[in-house]
Amino acid sequence: MRIQEHPILSFERGEKVFFTYNGKKLEGYEGETIAAALHAAGIKVLSHSIEHLKPRGFYCAIGNCSSCFMEVNGEANVRVCVEPLKEGMVVNTQIGKGDLL
């Protein structure tokens, strides 16, 4: 689901781009966040809690809550709710806390 019309905000949608999510080819728009594109594709689970591995989804949407850590282009712990989408990005579900190197 994408917000098409908003009483206050206006959206400037960029070009259509393609990215992969866990090996699956998905499309989104340049300028929106990775989380927005995933949400539009119906993907609700972004990460899992550390202790009991409970699913965590789109929550604060401003880069605060760290519920959306994913692996982007091989880099762990990327907050996809504030990371702009770019052509050809490789987005994967992160397992565990993520490696530094």
Next chain:
Amino acid sequence: MVLKCTGIPTNEDLERVFPSKERLEKGPIVVVECFQRIPCNPCHTACSKNAIKEFDDINNLPVVEEDVCNGCGLCVSKCPGLAIMVVDMTYSEKEAILKIPYEFLPLPEEGELVLGLDREGKAVDKVRVVKVLNTKAMDKTPVLFIAVKKEDIKRVRNIKLQEKEKKFQTACCSDLIEKNSKLSKDTVICRCSDVTLEQIRGLIKKGYTTFDEIKRISRVGMGPCQSRNCGQLVLREISQMTGTPISKLMLGTYRPTTKSIKLGEIAEAVDGGEHND
């Protein structure tokens, strides 16, 4: 007091800001329902007639010169709090026009019959939309002209579109929110480390009554969110169970950074890297 608790002005509050009966009968005029002293003055700067006087102190409440205001409505869409409307009692024998700001979608159509709502959001009566103004200068605060019965001018303050509403369902199902709005013992307080309300309350009962103690024993606040989600919730529980006001409680040892950054960025900055300057 009621106004402060609920945000809804009482009849007495309204009487203080409504123009006199004599002035209302002369022609359109603004009603500025601004009750709280805050630093805000766009109503004054919007007025080309200077009917809303310059503020000596920007915190003051606006004062309308009843004889100068011609009810043009320039200020209606400029008030950030949507506190201004225009009343025109001269519209017809039985009806008056209210010009109200309306920041919802979809906009009604001209001529459409909609439900008039009072200041509590309760239905009053059907009202007719006469005009919809939505120019670029209004900056996304459209103004609706609605025709209401003259006796309802102090009641109607908003409208509700009835049938079209269903088209705009929100992402969350409303009955789901209803179901989950109450806290249960299994409510997760710490989303990073899965600490539940029951666990937090158990710890407070055992005598851990500061955030730091609870943090060290339960790992609350030590996950990637760094207590940005759970901090205030834990403090609220401590406050409720110990009776200490929340303003007296501390979040414990809270270290920068405000936003999480990568260790690599710190390392680069130490090396004088331009990338993160």
